[in-house]
Amino acid sequence: MLDLDCYFIKGVLVVKMRGSLNSDTINKFNKATSNLFEYGFTNTLFNLNDIYEIDLNGYKTLLSNCKKIERSGRRALFFGIDKKMFDSNNEYNIHDDINVLNYFNI
Numbered sequence: 001m002l003d004l005d006c007y008f009i010k011g012v013l014v015v016k017m018r019g020s021l022n023s024d025t026i027n028k029f030n031k032a033t034s035n036l037f038e039y040g041f042t043n044t045l046f047n048l049n050d051i052y053e054i055d056l057n058g059y060k061t062l063l064s065n066c067k068k069i070e071r072s073g074r075r076a077l078f079f080g081i082d083k084k085m086f087d088s089n090n091e092y093n094i095h096d097d098i099n100v101l102n103y104f105n106i
Helices: 026-039 056-071 097-103
Strands: 002-009 012-021 043-054 075-079
Touching (some): 012 026, 012 056, 026 056, 056 075
Antiparallel strands (some): 002 012
């Protein structure tokens, strides 16, 4: 199961995700993000603090969506994934609030 809630903080679209992001739920995630792309939000932040399970397919899908946003001239980040789970040096994975503010120039 995957739930997504969207809200704005200082001009940043925050997509708060709850549940699991895995092979069973990536289609729901892709559909939801495709709808968001149509609106052309400039800054998107995926909040994964309440994701209790993420597999490699879910992680790759998340990265793919961040890259798609970047290719369209917008900015995207995500946070909430344990540094040990996946590559902690990934350019889209952010670990603290200050870096989020700096990245989006807030």
